[in-house]
Amino acid sequence: MGEKLSFHSSVKFGDIFIPSHDTTDSGESDPDLDVPPSSSSLASTEGEDDSEDPGSGWIGRNGEVWFSTNAETTPFLQPARGVTPGPTCYAIARVQNIDSVFNLFFTEEMIDLIVSMTNLHGRRTMRNWTEMDSTNLHAYMGLLILAGVYRSRGESTHCLWDNRSGRFLAIFRATMSLSRFHEISRALRFDDKLQRPARHREDKLAPIRSLWEMWTHRLPLLFNPGKDDTEDEQLVPFKGRCSFRQYMPKKTAKYGLKIWVTADVGTSYAWMCDIYLGKTGNAAEVDQGKHVVMEMTEGLQGVTVTCDNFFTSYPLAQELLRKKIALVGTIRKNKPELPPNLVQAKGRPALSTVFAFTKNTTAVSYILKRGRNVILINTRHREAVVTEGPKKKPEIIADYNRCKGGVDNLDKVVGTYSCRSRTNRWPQTLFFNMVDVSAYNACVIFTAVDPSWNQAKLFRRRLFLEELGNSLVSATILRREHLPRAPVAASLVREIQSSAAVPPDTDPQTPAGTRSSEGKRGTCKWCRTKKKEQQSALASVVVGTLAKSIK
Known part of the structure; x- marks a missing residue:
């Protein structure tokens, strides 16, 4: 899922991991959940700290301000869930x-x-x-x-x-x-x-709509996901005639039916599915990833959602916080909210890390190789922590690599013994x-x-x-x-x-x-x-x- 990072941690496939039936740790609600985001602080692991007055290098194109320390960043408190992970x-x-x-x-x-x-x-x-x-x-x-x-x-x-x-x-x-x-x-x-013709003019999924809705309604009714969940797309191989068939060159099958999936990280249980029927009309789809994640996390609370750069954006992180959901994900470098110093990779040594903070969001820029960096934002980790080891990976990236394979593992295990003909x-x-x-x-x-x-x-x-x-x-x-x-x-x-x-x-x-x-x-x-x-x-x-x- 997402960008293939050479330093990612391995995700175990082939076996099924069942989450503990103990209730997750609960605490008071995060104080920044219902507060509009405000600019706060930024931190860097290289060089001396910048002054409290940020320069133009720490202001995004849309005016979002990032700072050098997390002194004013509110700590993350895991919201109470009220449910036990596992079968209902x-x-x-x-x-x-x-x-x-x-x-x-x-x-x-x-x-x-x-x-x-x-x-x-x-x-x-x-x-x-x-x-x-x-x-x-x-x-x-x-x-x-x-x-x-x-x-x-x-x-x-x-x-x-x-x-x-x-x-x-x-x-x-x-x-x-x-x-x-x-x-x-x-x-x-x-x-x-x-x-069917009368229904098909308004609904591309008319041939199987009734069965699909009854089936997708059953998925969240039978299982409560754990505190870590993954949002990604699944491509069902199909090369026949279909008005909403998709081409995804990075997938093995290339052509097929695209399904948005929310899966539990520990078990890869498909908690919610929604098929993509293509864009409506000729207008370009704006903030598609944000709308998909908001719909696919409906009913969740007190969890952390991991997604790739197709979905991740700063506005999405703020919207999910209002729903008491944390976000961890890679983000594209052309997003207007990112400051230039975070995007810049030229001149930085390999394996160096730059952190940036607002009141409730942390961004990290990590150099894999000289001249190449990867950027992640999250609302769960709010400290500049780098793991020990030769690659000096930030804790945010280690957490992302651990959780990013929920839907990918689902694709793997389903494809191993698939009944498709x-x-x-x-x-x-x-x-x-x-x-x-x-x-x-x-x-x-x-x-x-x-x-x-x-x-x-x-x-x-x-x-x-x-x-x-x-x-x-x-x-x-x-x-x-x-x-x-x-x-x-x-x-x-x-x-x-x-x-x-x-x-x-x-x-x-x-x-x-x-x-x-x-x-x-x-x-x-x-x-x-x-x-x-x-x-x-x-x-x-x-x-x-x-x-x-x-x-």
Whole structure:
């Protein structure tokens, strides 16, 4: 994220770090939070202190005055948050097993929307369309997740079903046929296509708007981020036709859908997402980075946001302070509020540092190599502190390097086991990314609720995704009437169905509130809910059998 600094500290990837459930230290509110910013002081680590009357070299082009000491700078007090970092009470109360965590992100309402719109489009476009239900959709999503676990992104789906050539996996044939999988993929829709033109004139995201809003509403509801958060953009690879497709040359994919993401630094949990739909009209976008950060931090308090020079500005730092949020970020050298002495790099020795202070903001200019400097501003560190070591890095830069990789790590872990497949329709690409992010967020929540789950394993996330995929497809395998032709897949179906046989004293077809022909009382609605939990536990047994069979 941001400028690539040669001195950055390493950010650990591949494992999931769960924040402590202890509440963060609280204190009185920072006295400068509601006070308009005023010029105060400036400090430099080289040479003698300047006089209290600043020269023209310490005044920005917009008139902002910086000084040489932090004598008048108010100390930073961490505002009280009022929440405990980690899964919310709402999420913890609903976590029973792995698939129950995933269902917190894709609720019954969202599943019903996808099922109804897919069936509607299937009936309109396919002659022999077979109606699908929520079980079929869960099985389809489970196969997508398993395909990501087996690193089949970009691989032809025929290789996953073909038992004579390619990479045959029995679980795919045991769940559904290849033709059925392709049939669902072609019909997968998230809105009524006939009513789309009227909505699309005002909303570029009309094909998936309803599902997107329901999904993004769930993200902050299930997790409280820690005291350090990252704001950055995520590029979802896509090269098809899309009116808001973006070109980002510094990204690996270059072309795709840009999504603004606010992520927790410790776990890389995607706390808030918003897709960029391009500029409105022909007018140039002014202060876009500032507006994005203000919207993406709505609801946060008592945290520190780290962002790169696309977002950072002095007015943004002051606005966030009024919301009791601190800012740490690199800033571009052409910003009018920066003084010339801070921007100037010519003539300064390598590894030298210049600090500048106002009442509530600290800026630092650090020389990496002779003639090249990097500038950061922040509202959290308000002292001229330089870390020990050969590079003499300022503490602000060390803190920035520690926190800047929240969204970058999210991109890395999501891309490792991604379920994305080739498609020319951007709504489907966005849906695949939603499944990937939801699966990762679910892993973060589940391992936070149950830290002892496979604690000694170094590949916990892969085990989580494999068990999640097996759990989602188990219901479809249990109710399958015809066995697949492949002997290995057929034996897998028989083994699963025999291990999960329904006890003879239960009659699942007896309506609730009625008596059966033998005089037995029907099941009430509360018992049906309990029965679903029992069936979910039974599915866990099936998943275990399934995992052993695959291995």
